[in-house]
Structure formats: structure tokens, C-alpha cells
Amino acid sequence: MPGGRYRPLTDADVQKIHHAALEALETIGLADAPPSGVEILTKAGAVQGDDGRIRFSPALVEDSLALACKSFTLHGRDPRHDLELGGARVHYGTAGAAVNMVDVDGRNYRHSTVQDLHDAARIVQQLDNVHFLQRPMVCRDIEDNREMDLNSIYACCAGTTKHIGMSFSEPDFALSGLELLHMIAGGEDAWRARPFMSNTNCFVVPPLKFATEACQVMENCIRGGMPVLLLSAGMAGATAPSTVAGAITQAVAECLAGVVYVNAVKPGHPAIFGTWPFGLDLRTGAMCVGSGEQALLSSGCAQMHQFYGIPGGAAGGACDSKLPDMQAGWEQMCSNVMTGLAGLNMVYEAAGMHASLLGFCHESLILSDDLIGQAMRCVRGIEVDDETLALDQMREVCLGGPGHYLGTGQTMARMERDHVYPSLGNRMSPKEWDEMGKPDLIANAIAKKEAILSQPSPVAFEPSVDQDIRARFNIHLPR
Structure with a gap:
């Protein structure tokens, strides 16, 4: 579904941001590239100064943009869930690294587990308007980081055949992850033909520094045939300029450096331009991902992606509210609608994310299916004939x-x-609502969650595949 009707930046604004980003790359550059990255980037034409920073000429950036993949498919394990990225096509999905689960019954928070992640994947499989599953939470019940990364892949793939996104804690873990993905796909050739997972890669630590180990992870993933999300997540007023334009400019500069990096490793490799600047409440220093400023940040980034003609993603749909309440509703809808109207290819954090990315909620994930359905109707616009x-x-x-x-x-x-009709949203008259026992939205979401999770996963691995995986890796989910 194409968006792009909403344009918060004028054409002149876009040009100003572009030229400011180029100037930042040429005069400031990025620090802390790993030795492999220094070699890759300097061979491509970047220059390492006496201060150790890597600087990029405008010509090098333009040459790399010319090499960059302009559109590609993010595959699902089931081809019905393939996502075509490019232009102003809009897709909504989960993302994040929440460390807690929202318990709506007890109105409290608890640590997230691998079972919670698997359950989220199973729920996403049943939601028509949630198009992909980027890992929304960390498995805090698994202490070993390698096992956590591998179990995250397993939990997601055993729950959904939609495209998944995942990060790796260390470079070597990416190699083990690829081995697991080959087993799930049925061999390395099958994986490379249809890579159904992308690497969420925080290759920079804003402001304007490379994340050394993440860059090495990225190199391994590129060589392994995995699409990458080049993720720059500065916080406006802390690790990025406090102005909306400044935060977008820094994120664009950092992701342009990522474009050079990726195409120096493998020209034309599928990469998502992941400008994710976040809002900050400057009174307290707390994130404000549910703010109007956040919606503007991500919508402006969508315009920059379209200016460069390469697929892009940003945050939209997360909220600061601690529970799925009225505050959550207005915060989630604001940025989901605005980013969709702006034509953002990948709207990350679009469903289920609370407490400024610290908590994930299964019930909110389910309710977001209705919310995103209404957002998509806005994106579709008005047909006049x-x-x-x-x-x-x-x-x-x-x-x-x-x-x-x-x-x-x-x-x-x-x-x-x-017309779009909600599955859980209530449009009854007050009289009918009273006669039907005054149905409650959250109670209905809980009931739908329980109904989904009471059944075996319809996309679970074949027993022989599962047995081979468990013989090779320490899988924490019960059979």
C-alpha cells in the first residue's frame, strides 16, 4: 500500500538536510571503526584522519548511493508474507528490545522470557495488519548471550512464517545464527534464495561513532546473505541535536556512512536505511516515543528515504503509556498514521510497545491490529472517480x-x-452495549490471546527438523 501524501518537509528542506549530512560526513566523520571497517572503508575511498575518524567525501557517498539496492523483497518463510520494499510502500510490524512484559491483569511489569517472545510470534502470525516480526523483547531468562540470540531466532521462527528481524550480541554469534537459519530453511542454498530474517544492526553509537562489534556482526551477516537494517537511534537532546531537523540530519549522516560501508563489502546488498531518531522529554531526560515530535521525526525520515530512493524504516506506533489505555491509543495512532501517510517503508515498533520501549504487551499487540487497520485506511486515502x-x-x-x-x-x-471494520473495537449503541453485558476491550483482547495460545503453533517445525536443531543447539523452549 503506497503512502507519501504527507510531506512535513519541503523540497528545499530535504536538500538542506542532505547537504548538511554530507558536510557532517566530510568534516566531522565517524570514530571507532573496527580494523576491518577501516580497511573496507579506506579501500572504498574514505579517509582516516590523524584523529582516527573516518571521513567521507560527497562523491564517495553519491557513488555508494548509486550502487545501493533500490528495492528488494523481505521474504517470509511463507511467500504469502513477502514484503516488497521500495518507493513509498508501507508495512507495519513490531520491534524493540523491551526487558519487561506488561501484565494487564495485575497492572504491573515482570521480566520478559523466551516463552513470551514465542507467544508474541504466534500472535503476530494471526494478525492480518501486523506484517512482520522484529524481535520486540529480550529473553531475560537466558543468561548466556549466545544462547539468548539463538533461542530468539528459534522462538520467532517456530511461531510465525512472516519475516523476522533479529540482532546479534557478538560477531561469532551471527555465524551460529546463520547455521541455525540454514537448518530451518533446509540448507544454505535455500536460505540464500529466500532469506527470511534480517539483521537489526546498531552499527553506530550516536553521535557519529561506529559501534565496533556491531560493525563486525554486520560484515558477517552481509557475507551470509542476510539483509541488514542500518539502525541509527540517537536521542534528540542527548545523543542527537534537540531540534527535529538536527536529529534527522545526524541520523541521515550516520546511515549514509552505513550505505558506504555495506556497499563497500558487497555492492547492491539489501539494506534498510534505518534512521530512528527518538524524542526526549527535556524536562526529565525520559524518552517520549509517543510524542508529536516523534511522529514528525519519523515522518521526516521517510521523506529522506524517498529522496535517496532506497528502502527505509523508522520508529512509529510505540507509546510512553504503561498500559493499553487512552494515552496509549492516542500515542500509538498519532505516529502510526503520520508515518504511514509519509510513505515509511517499514514502520517499526508499530504494535505492542509501551513505557518508552521498556515494556511489551501481548494484549496491546492484539489491539494494535485494529489500530493499524484504521491507520492503513488513512494511508490508502480517498479514491475519486x-x-x-x-x-x-x-x-x-x-x-x-x-x-x-x-x-x-x-x-x-x-x-x-x-470501509475497515474493527475485530475488537466496539461500535455498539449504549443500550446494546448494556444488553450484551458491557463488554470490555481489554478483557476481549485477553480472551483472544488465550484462544490463540491455547492451540499448538500452526507453523511449528517438522519433528525431524526440530530434533536436529535441538541436538545441535541448547533450545530452552519446551517441545
Whole structure:
């Protein structure tokens, strides 16, 4: 579904941000590249100064943009869930590294587990409007980081056949992860033909520093045929300039450095331009991902992705509210709608994320399916043609007709096309609501969660594949 109708930046604004980002790369550069990165980037034409910083000429950046992959498919294990990235096509999904789960019954928080991650994957599989699953939480019940990374892959893939996203704690863990993915895919050739997982890679530590180990992870993933999300997550007012334009400019500069890096390793490798500047409440220093400023940050980034003509992603749909309440609703809808209208290819954090990325909620994930459905209707916009102008209907209804449009052939024919109907949202009259026992939104979400999780995962691995995986890796989820 294409967006792009909403443009918070003028064409002149976009040019100013672009040229400022180029100037930052040429005059400030990035520090802390790993030795392998220094070799890769300097061979491509970047220059390492006496201060150790890597600087990039505008010509090098432009040459790398020319090599960059302009559109590609993020595969699901099931081809029905393939996502075509490019232009202003919009997709919504989860993301993050929440360390807690929201317990809506007890109104409290607890540590997230591998079972919680698996359950989230199983829920996402059943939600039509949540298009991909980037790991939304960490498995705090697994202390060994290598086992946590591998079990995260297992938990997600055993729960959904949609595209998944994952990070790796250390470079060697990426190699083990690729081995696991080959087993799930049915061999390395099958994996390389349809890589159903992308690497979420925080290759920079804002402001303007490379993340040494993450860069090495990225190199391994590129060589292993895995798409990468080049993630720059500065916080406006702390690790990025406090102004919306400044935070976007720094994120663009950092991700342009990533474009040079990726295409120096492998020209044309699939990479998502992951400008993720976050809002900050300057009164307290707390993140404010549910703010209007956040919606503007991510929407402006969407315009920059389209300016460069390469697939991009940013944060949208997360909230600062601790529970799925009215605050969560307005915060989640604001940035989901605005980023979608701006044509953001990948709207990350779009479902289930609370407490400024510290808590994930299964019930909120389910409710977000309705919310994103309404956001997508806004993205689709208004169709104006002879049929939708409906002059023929007006004549038929008003000149000797029934005087209303209820039940007419045209109304019935277009009711599914023109309207989005919530699955849990309540549109009853107060009288009907009372007669039906006053159904509660959260209670209905809990009931839907329990119904989904009461059944075995429909996409679980074949027993022989599962047995081989468990013989090779220490899988923490019970059979």
C-alpha cells in the first residue's frame, strides 16, 4: 500500500538536510571503526584522519548511493508474507528490545522470557495488519548471550512464517545464527534464495561513532546473505541535536556512512536505511516515543528515504503509556498514521510497545491490529472517480427512489472495499452495549490471546527438523 501524501518537509528542506549530512560526513566523520571497517572503508575511498575518524567525501557517498539496492523483497518463510520494499510502500510490524512484559491483569511489569517472545510470534502470525516480526523483547531468562540470540531466532521462527528481524550480541554469534537459519530453511542454498530474517544492526553509537562489534556482526551477516537494517537511534537532546531537523540530519549522516560501508563489502546488498531518531522529554531526560515530535521525526525520515530512493524504516506506533489505555491509543495512532501517510517503508515498533520501549504487551499487540487497520485506511486515502463520486446513485435514490442509500446495490458492493471494520473495537449503541453485558476491550483482547495460545503453533517445525536443531543447539523452549 503506497503512502507519501504527507510531506512535513519541503523540497528545499530535504536538500538542506542532505547537504548538511554530507558536510557532517566530510568534516566531522565517524570514530571507532573496527580494523576491518577501516580497511573496507579506506579501500572504498574514505579517509582516516590523524584523529582516527573516518571521513567521507560527497562523491564517495553519491557513488555508494548509486550502487545501493533500490528495492528488494523481505521474504517470509511463507511467500504469502513477502514484503516488497521500495518507493513509498508501507508495512507495519513490531520491534524493540523491551526487558519487561506488561501484565494487564495485575497492572504491573515482570521480566520478559523466551516463552513470551514465542507467544508474541504466534500472535503476530494471526494478525492480518501486523506484517512482520522484529524481535520486540529480550529473553531475560537466558543468561548466556549466545544462547539468548539463538533461542530468539528459534522462538520467532517456530511461531510465525512472516519475516523476522533479529540482532546479534557478538560477531561469532551471527555465524551460529546463520547455521541455525540454514537448518530451518533446509540448507544454505535455500536460505540464500529466500532469506527470511534480517539483521537489526546498531552499527553506530550516536553521535557519529561506529559501534565496533556491531560493525563486525554486520560484515558477517552481509557475507551470509542476510539483509541488514542500518539502525541509527540517537536521542534528540542527548545523543542527537534537540531540534527535529538536527536529529534527522545526524541520523541521515550516520546511515549514509552505513550505505558506504555495506556497499563497500558487497555492492547492491539489501539494506534498510534505518534512521530512528527518538524524542526526549527535556524536562526529565525520559524518552517520549509517543510524542508529536516523534511522529514528525519519523515522518521526516521517510521523506529522506524517498529522496535517496532506497528502502527505509523508522520508529512509529510505540507509546510512553504503561498500559493499553487512552494515552496509549492516542500515542500509538498519532505516529502510526503520520508515518504511514509519509510513505515509511517499514514502520517499526508499530504494535505492542509501551513505557518508552521498556515494556511489551501481548494484549496491546492484539489491539494494535485494529489500530493499524484504521491507520492503513488513512494511508490508502480517498479514491475519486466516476463510481466513487456516485452521481448515478444520487439520481437513483433521490428521483423516485427510497431516499436513502441503505442496502442499495452500490452500497452493498463496496462495503468491504471502502470501509475497515474493527475485530475488537466496539461500535455498539449504549443500550446494546448494556444488553450484551458491557463488554470490555481489554478483557476481549485477553480472551483472544488465550484462544490463540491455547492451540499448538500452526507453523511449528517438522519433528525431524526440530530434533536436529535441538541436538545441535541448547533450545530452552519446551517441545
